Amino acid sequence: MKGNLLLLCLFLSFGIKGQENISFAKKAEIVSPQINPGNTVTFRFETNDAKIVSVQGDCCPQGGNFVKDNNGIWTFTTQKLDPELYSYTFLVDGVKVHDPNNPFLIRDVASVVNVMIVPGGKADLYKVSNVPHGSVTKRWYTSPTLNLTRRVTIYTPPGYETSKEKFPVLYLMHGAGGDEEAWMELGRTAQILDNLIAQRKAKPMIVVMPNGNAGQTAAPGESSEGFVKPVFLRPEMLSGQTEAAFGDMLKFVESNYRVKNEKASRAIAGLSMGGMHTLVISANYPDTFDYVGVFSSGMLQPKDSNAPAYTDFDSKLAKQKSNGYKLYWIGIGKEDFLFTKSNEFRNKLDNIGFKYTYKETNGGHTWSNWRDYLSEFATLLF
């Protein structure tokens, strides 16, 4: 009410005349989502017209029907939730509606979802904390192999710009449907790294998040293709080109950033399709990475198994083994649809005595797991 009075005074003092692009405060400020003490969450939605309002998302696997009060405010409170970054949308008479009181949305492939953080435990790593922050840059580099200028996201740790030090580098590969935004947005990479570095649980490092779709210059909406609808399956998926062009990325980073350019200071990790990229790249550059993280993946079906990156894989793997490395980390959820593929890949490694660290978790092919894996993997590096 006070806010409205102030608003009114302000505009009267300006001489009101008709304005656009201005969001006026609502009569009664609706809070949604509201994270309650005890980690239940209350959602609210205002409409007089709907017959059924519900919520869907990983917060609320059983859904949840809202109850309407006399003012037309629909409300639903969840059970106690574990600490996590959750995504959700509302369903209003069967139509998907974003929570109009929560402007925080993340795109996941072509879907856009509301997000919220239920705090505590691991989820505190996903929050922006009052700690020194790294910088996040969207930058373009040239890939001679692909004959493309491409966009990449680069996290440099707090103090990078003013330090004289050289830093180790983690390359982080996204999955199918993702792009150079994915690890930053749903992966909360900058927040996880800021927090782990502040807690001295991870070393200060540069994190490079390339676009792993070889035919794509940049994320949908960020390239000259314009606002094109993102697709989950891209024609060049697992064509071997991303792996073949990785040298361009490496060269760009090592000639443009203050990095320690030695095996002991390089790591690569990726999820799903990016896990396949990771295991293939690390085997094709068998003396390049001391740290490898394969998240929710295995040997997937390449589009072109004759692509140079994919041929002679077993002998490349043997070479990688004999060259040595410090950590080969594999993580997968028990319910992941690639669980069998992951097991098959571990069998392949076992057969040649290729050592690795294995983490089997609950859950499936989810960002919840990938944030966990990154949070753990990052602490084991360098």
Add this chain to the structure above:
Amino acid sequence: MKGNLLLLCLFLSFGIKGQENISFAKKAEIVSPQINPGNTVTFRFETNDAKIVSVQGDCCPQGGNFVKDNNGIWTFTTQKLDPELYSYTFLVDGVKVHDPNNPFLIRDVASVVNVMIVPGGKADLYKVSNVPHGSVTKRWYTSPTLNLTRRVTIYTPPGYETSKEKFPVLYLMHGAGGDEEAWMELGRTAQILDNLIAQRKAKPMIVVMPNGNAGQTAAPGESSEGFVKPVFLRPEMLSGQTEAAFGDMLKFVESNYRVKNEKASRAIAGLSMGGMHTLVISANYPDTFDYVGVFSSGMLQPKDSNAPAYTDFDSKLAKQKSNGYKLYWIGIGKEDFLFTKSNEFRNKLDNIGFKYTYKETNGGHTWSNWRDYLSEFATLLF
């Protein structure tokens, strides 16, 4: 159909098991918005349950009611639209719904809207073109004056990182309800600069987009306050603190970037509240900027007129005048609710013979105008 088959094969080959975070292709791919030849736009929305579907936004000031076909696809085609970046949402039985086939959304204060570009003319400056791209960095700096570590968006022009050259700097201030994201998102600053620089219509320059809310460390969702709902009016609005702390920003930029640190290579511009910031800052630092741009603003009512930044303004302005400058550019729309305020400010300038360039346009207090003003102002710099 082909896409679905491929999807099916892929998942069968993986051994499907139940997955999350994966967006499956729809049965029939709906395209919305579809920019037609002749610059009409067709919107589509699929639902069997709704009674009325319509569109609202600056694309469609008269709204537009959709018509439903036998497959439950609702369609509406606009009249011919001028080239522009438009924002819109759907209304489904009175409920605001984002276009589920357009994942491109921008937050404006606390509202989130779909966006689309109708190409041609000035709107081609807003597109990502196949030209060299600058880098965009989100970085944190310390403001001793405010005793805060704060986030800033910095655009460096194509080639900045590998050049040895020094560059001029434009400081770009947002309006009330905005933050360090505003000029990048709705303002399309990176695209406008990339395009103007490629066309040799603007000089390569660094653009610094600070957070102009003195009490705020970062945009909502990007600070340790967490996912808090943005407000249009902040308590510290026009308290004079943003202007008082500007020296910290200037010092940070000039000691951390390769800049030409002379008056002839510094510009400042801002919209609405940021226009007031601009005229006050440029008068308080009267020998600092050769280029000043006041967009849709004037002398607004300060919260604290005794704040040092606001006192003795007339004598500061006289000093700025006598020190000299190359361009003082004022732009406002005829329907802007601050039109009178802008006129009053021009009268003040006229009274002391303070020269300026004046651009009066159609329209109101809109991002459409602010993108126009930036597109013109940038070509006049350095």
